[in-house]
Amino acid sequence: MRFTALTLAMSFIFLNQCFASQIEKVEAESKKKIHAALTKIIIKAVEDQVVGKNHYNEGQLKGMPNGNKTISEFLRKNPNVQFSQNNMGAGTQGEIKAADFSINGAMFYDNKLLFDNVSLNNSINPAAGQSSSADYHIHSLGGSSFSTTINTDLICELDVLDSNVSAEYGEFTGGVVKAKTCAPKTAVGEIHGQISYDYTSSDWTKFSYATADELEKFENNQNQNYQKDFIKRGLSAIVYGKFSEKIATSLTVSKRWSDIGFTTQLLDGSLADQKRENDNLNLNVYIQPNDQNKLKVGLQYQRDHKDLHQFNVKNSGKKTDENNQALELELETHFNRAKLTQSLVYQKQKQANDSDLNELIAWNSSRDKNWSALSTASEGGYGDKAQNLVSLEYKISSQLNPFQIANVEHLFLFGAGYGHYAADWKRLSEAYVYLLPSRLKKNHDFTCLNINGEIDRFCDLSYNNGIGQYHTRREIYKAGTIAVTQERAHLFIEDSINWNNIIKARIGLRGDFDSLNGQINYAPRSNIQYLPFSDSRLTFTSGWNRYYGNNLFSYVLQDGINKLIISQSRENIDTAWGTPKNSQTSNVQKTKLDTPFADETVFAVGSRFGIFDGQIKYVHRNYRDQIRKNRVNWSPLIDQYDNLGRIKADVYTLALSNFVPFTFAGSQHQFQFAFDYSDIKRNFSDYDDSINALTYRQYIKYDGKIIDQADRPANNFNQPWTARLGWDISFDKIPLKISHFFRLRGAYDAMVRSSIPANQQVEYLGQTVVSEYKAMKMPSAFTWDMRATYDVATGQGSKMIFGLTVKNLTNKFNKYTEDDKSTLYSESGRQFIADVSFKF
Secondary structure, three states, rough: HHHHHHHHHHHHHHHHHHHHHHHHHHHOOOOOOOOOOOOOOOOOOOOOOOOEEEEEEHHHHHHHOOOOOEHHHHHHHOOOOEOOOHHHEHHOOOOOOOEEEEOOOOOOOEEEEEEEEEEEEEEOOOOOOOOOOHOOOOOOOOOOOOOOOOOOHHHOOEEOOOOOOOOOOOOOOOEEEEEOOOOOOOOOOOEEEEEEEEEEEEHHHHOOOHHHHHEEEEOOOOOOOOEEEEEEEHHHHHHEEEOOOOEEEEEEEEEEEEEEEEEEEOOOOOOOOOEEEEEEEEEEEOOOOOEEEEEEEEEEEEEEEEEEOOOOEEOOOOEEEEEEEEEEEEEEEEEEOEEEEEEEEEEEEEEEEOOOEEEEEEEEEEOOOOOOOOOEEEEOOOOEEEEEEEEEEEEEEEEEEEEOOOOOEEEEEEEEEEEEEEEEEEOOEEEEEEEEEEOOOOOOOOOOEEOOOOOOOOOEEOOOOOEEEEEEEEEEOOOOEEEEEEEEEEEEEEEEEEOOOOOEEEEEEEEEEEEEEEEEEEEEEEEEEEEOOOOOOEEEEEEEOOOOOOOOOOOHHOOOHHHHEEEEEOOOOOOOOOOOEEEOOOOEEEOOOOOOEEEEEEEEEEEEEEOEEEEEEEEEEEEEEEEEEEEEEEEEEEEEEEEEEEEEEEEEEEEEOOOOOOEEEOOEEEEEEEEEEEEEEEOOOOOOOOOEEOOOOOOOEEEEEEHEEEHHHHHOOOOOOOEEEEEEEEEOOEEEEEEEEEEEEEOOOEEEEOOOOOOOOOOEEOEEEEEEEEEEEEOOOOEEEEEEEEEEEEEEEEEEEEEEEEEEOOOOOOOOOOOOOOOEEEEEEOOEEEEEEEEO
């Protein structure tokens, strides 16, 4: 900053002297045109550190080695973000959807995800995709915390708020991740943009194998968790410009797709290829009719698509779609003493499963039912299902101009919002599941004629040397809709206080209303800073905050789904199907739930010394009233959700970076180092983690000690420590940029669950301890990712950009385990990703 300020001052002095010496000459030649060319001076502001906030610009987003170009993959560099153990699994490298993540120990579905003012959260059933068979569930639709995936090529800024979050934001207990688009800053009449294409494949990827079983599954190529053969491609385009000083527009389009080759487990060895697709479309129009008003009109469309086959089931093709459509209006108005911002968002989220067939039929393998290597052979599918969310949100906020009272500066921000949400789960048509058939009696006439004298298609005479088989039991999943509406409203106010740049504070309060439980929750937000030198050389920060989450619609929509199931039976092949009966073998009953919340304590020390920014931070979170599933009855099976989930998280982070590049041998170098140590304890995995209240044991044997279940370290999203180093290099004389990202995840003890033999069980505080967790040592995991780009000028104002990304450059063999089991899995080896862009 000193250099740029001095340069600016000297430039103004020089220009003034020049103009003074030329006054007489100018007056003498006043009728002549004067052409003055001034040197362009660019002053780059350096942002102050804000505890709990990380801001990433377009250059950082594009420079990070990011194979799938997702927000999740970029967030690997943030020390307060944790990922699932299987996030880098070798067997799922053909996938392109954004991965789930946790912030400061929160559940992966408890973050606020925004694209401008539009929500990217899957608020219906975000944990439905945790199972490897989630795409083939009879009721739920597999999903994740993201309703759809955003391509990072299409955004220009990303903010991550992990702690000390302003009262302006609510409905989360983890953190806020906000991706932003930017208004064009080009000259009027100019059109600029970029077209990009990238490619990778399994041929460009190295695979390692943790066990012989894993190698066999890769070689068999018959399991979507072991993707041996894939090709991934991406295409994106950005066009932007200003029609006039008052109107500008930007259009961004992208498509990513992955073709994954499989063979079925059926005896004919037929292909069961699958496909993944992600589409993004975003159109923004920026209107500034005068100096006081700015209007933004945005249209968004995102879509994630899968073509699937069930490997051991004949004729089991299906398609899944997740799409998000939104219309966004944002009006910013400047008054003499305040800035007023209003936003209105109308949004439709839809998730649909479209099966080729609506009947799933199980047979005993026979001469005619001969497609399976197992003793049973199945065919068909589960029919069509969908879930929808339609919402209308309005928000208004006002920021007053700063004012002073007794040498204390105050800056008030306050606002309100209202949202209406209508969610539903639908079975679009009846679906049938035929259970394993009965055998024909030996004295039967050996025909497949039904009561109408027609050949019954649920009969097979070839089974067991002509004894035959036919179906006598079936379950019918009736078409139907379960719907719920929700009203949400909020108010907030906060005051940012500054006393002589020595004491800074932000005191706020937020109130949220949720019609699903009728509660009004108040969340205090506060942080205070002490700057002993009245500048950024040394800063001490503390914060005390409460965050309230959001009730997911799944808690309500699950109640009643099983009521749509009826069962039918018949005595013989030539008798009619009997009267349908309710088949409520299980149900998830509705219960009133409190809103989950987290209490947070933050302490941080920051310093700007020379050209370095450094920060040490401690975040303590105590998560209460977390929602989990509880089994309350065995016959029939009845589950209900309760508020007995608990999480405790202690996260320590260290960050160090140089905000002015090092200069060395004609090159510029910037470094970003971050380290975290996390201690996270949970007594549940997610809200669908069923706890059997009738057999639940509060105490377990863990690493040789008797502890409470609630004190057990989390089994996922809980890497004990990780060190990260980013190193960005640019050159003065050649258009080459190189970015490195090193990550070292520490060794840890994976805890494997087992049952204690009856003769070794012990009593503790009146309970029998029946489960034990033993340590299995997992080694450290190191990865070195790199990205390089080279520019080639192609004309005035245009260029080609050739890029190469290498993930796991050293091909380090890393392993992981999951779900309290001893099974080992391998992470991906070295992978090359090539891309080319045309910028104009």
